[in-house]
Amino acid sequence: MKRTRPPRVVTEATQAFSFARRSFVLGGAQLGLGALLVGRMGWLSVAENERYSLLAESNRVNMTLVPPRRGWIVDRYGQPIATNRADFRIDLIPERLRDRDATIAALRRLIGLTDEDVARILQDLEDARGYQPVQVATNLDWDRFAAVSVRQADLPGVAPVRGWSRHYPDGAAVGHLIGYVGPASAKQYEETRDPLYITPGFKIGKDGIEKVLEDRLRGRPGAKRVEVTARGRPVRELTDRPDVAGQQLKLTIDAGLQLYAARRLGNTSGSVVVIDTLSGDILAMVSMPSYDPNSFSDGISHDEWDMLSSDERIPLTNKTVQGLYPPGSTFKPATALAALRAGVDPERTVNCPGGYQLGNRFFRCLGRHGPVNLHRAIAKSCNTYFYTMGREVGMDGVAAAARELGLGAEYPLPFPSQRYGTVPDPAWKQRRFDQAWTQSDTLNASIGQGYILTSPLQLAVQAARIASGRALVPRILANAPIVAPPLDVPTERIGLIRSGMDEVVNGAGTAVRSRLQLDGIRMGGKTGTAQVRRIAGGARGGLNVPWKYRDHGLFIGFAPVDNPRYAASVVIEHGMSGSGAAAPVARDVLTYLFDPPQAMETLSRFEAEWGGDIETRMAAQAVAWKAAKAEPPPAEADADTGRRPA
Amino acid sequence: MRLSIVPARIAGAFPWRIILLVLAIGGFGLTVLYSAAGGSISPWAFTQGLRFAVFTGLAIALSRLREEFWSAIALPGYAITLVLLFAVELAGAVRGGSQRWIDLGFIRLQPSEFMKPGIVLALAAFYARLPIGQIRTITAVWPAALLIGMPAALVMLQPDLGTALMICAGGGVVMFLAGLPMRLFVGGALALAAALPIAFSMLHDYQRNRVLIFLDPEADPLGTGYHISQSKIAIGSGGLFGKGFLNGTQSHLDYLPEGHTDFVFATMAEEWGLVGGVLLIGGFLLLIRWGMRVSARAPNRFSRLTAAGLASTIFFYVAINLMMVMGLAPVVGIPLPLVSFGGSAMMTVMICIGILMSLDRSARGMGSAR
Incomplete structure (x- = not known):
């Protein structure tokens, strides 16, 4: 049922009352909305103030990043290995550029830009966003820099900048050790989206320690702050935010020794690693030939790159951690250690008739040594003795001893790629080749041939562990912990191996020509010659075969022999023999540690013969390479003679 | 509504209170325009000042009508x-x-x-x-x-x-x-x-866009949403006391569009902060409350309705503009009366005030007829 409402009687009085009520409601609504507006404004300006202040500030201030100064890298005595050098650079600020073509033409005249430079600059200007500077030229000399600087007022948008560039005082000697820096790649920028990566003058570690310890070396960028309008017009310069330099990095390296070893390697392709046997400190770690990290950091030319990558001495590889070699006879101390650990009497003699008969196969020795004990076996590098011991102990025992000495291991070091090589055992062969381990495999491994592969760094660790009797872990950062637990073998037994190695150099051994010319300091060591390819009939890869098939020459050693302080490994690729090529280098490098003047004198004689120091020879090589490139390639034999090892 | 320092007789004859309030709001507006021009009376403050004087005169003239x-x-x-x-x-x-x-x-x-x-x-x-x-x-x-x-x-x-x-x-x-x-x-x-x-x-495309952008200004921070975003940044960055006279960066560096017209409140808020905003809103509320009181006191239906309607018109100007500036309403292009640069809105509001004063005067002239 529908309810019918009586029509409301409207009079002047009810009307006035209704008006009063409704206008009160209206006034209330107005006041309410007013309160809402005040509340809203309070919310924006008080509660959200911080957020909006930041937004206003990021509107107002345009920041140009200033690349941070990279942390120095210094050696154990604080001597600089990598530093920063003032660098005069010219940038363009696209926003401020008024007449692009005229400006570039003026710059071209003032600092001599090439057509390629101009094309690159134009391309970068196209890609540049807002205030992002575009690099015009770096590494300018003062005159050209000044020529632009004095005309800066007439060239809006041109910004002469005094920046920093990386400098390595020892050049190629530290190339592989330290690495180099360079502009970040487009890919790195895409990954991080960090505007610093596209800031002119910013360099990122590209290899070696520079790359691995990038985070510690980089520092924090500073900023040039400019107040700009919405249209990007600069209004005034604000106070700059200074950069925070990266951390200084102290290495265990002895820069003098590093440089000496690099120079002493001469024109050979090889490596030297020296380790302090008290702490495991790596004192030198050299791989030659090398590249000059200075020219890499400035941006290497196409020619230079071609030359380096086509060199058969592989200057782009750090051989100390990436080169793998059969250790040859330098492995024999490990086999000796395995025998001692198995309880073999060191005085027991094995008769060497010039080889070892296994079934119907005869494994040759280098000579006919007659009856040999452990001491004489090491001194004479008698294969027969070690064949016998290897077979008695078994491959598992030999491999365990090799690992005890640090072979086949990767160490906690800041290098981008370390290869850990191979210490083979029956299980490994089964896994790797699906074949059973044979007795002849054991014989080959016992003298450091066959499947065994080691890096020069591992060889140096092996030498250091024999010298110290401790399982030293190599370290290169001065603040890394020292790890040196004792080896799992009685001290006097290790002493037997050391005395054999003393005999090698100072008695009737294979390296007597390389004994130290120092009063009261003797060097102990072990030579090794490793076959590059299997040659029929037991012939060695000597002078009669092309360079790249010649045997590698290896040497491990330590000094002083009675109270070891330093251990070293030297590997000379295709050096033909350990005693001829590697041991003399070890002798001179260790001499440098005890008597630098004597060592320098030896070196200067060699360098006079080779044609100058590293820099001079590299420059000469570059000139020769360019000349050769211009002409048809010379005959193979001619190219080879220049590379004959010293 | 007695102003103690002005004798009652004069106060009845001439609406001092409301003229002073209008002058205060308008004067503050001129100050803001002076700052918006980077501390200069040209191109806005001077012109606006002239207009303000003319329209105040007009309002007073209108107030004499019955x-x-x-x-x-x-x-x-x-x-x-x-x-x-x-x-x-x-x-x-x-x-x-x-x-x-x-x-x-x-x-x-x-x-x-x-x-x-x-x-x-x-x-x-x-x-x-x-x-x-x-x-x-x-x-x-x-x-x-x-x-x-x-x-x-x-x-x-x-x-x-x-x-x-x-x-x-x-x-x-x-x-x-x-x-x-x-x-x-x-x-x-x-x-x-x-x-x-x-x-x-x-709606037209641009109007529809404005509504959509209002609902989500961050969706298009550089396009149509730019106005609202920048306005909120200006108000929000002002904080409690503002950045100080002539120190607003959003307005001076042209990040805030229409900083002297529709978004003049944001220009003000950036430099004077919440305090300035509360004072200005309070001033407008006083003006509107006065209008509503004129309506309440009015002797007849016509005056009552007219006074309340005109007061509400002023209110709508202020409310819509402020809601728009603070991101509570779409950008519809309503200026802030007496403050924004421009003659039209000022003229309209001054006419409203003039009529209100006239009605007030008529009501008082008739004594306590009701």
């Missing part, structure tokens, strides 16, 4: 304004594009501005003449709807969404106060809510 004058010209004035709106629409149709003014050579006349007080006066006059018994019948509704609908539709065609809204709102307030049945407004509100999607589909 209530009967307004009652008499209400409907004819409305008719003339409506014809002018037609004329603008015709001229626009001929010339093409959006046309809001008639160019008389020396001044660009914007008839839609006159319609804001015009609709209030016309409706007040209509309800004053309507026999009191018919207020709850259909006779009270359709003529009013027609009076509002015609100018609103014409202004919408220009297209000027903001002004159309204000005409509807001003008319609606008068209808509400006239005592029309409550269900009409509730029903109307519901119908409006239902019609919103349809109305939205009929």
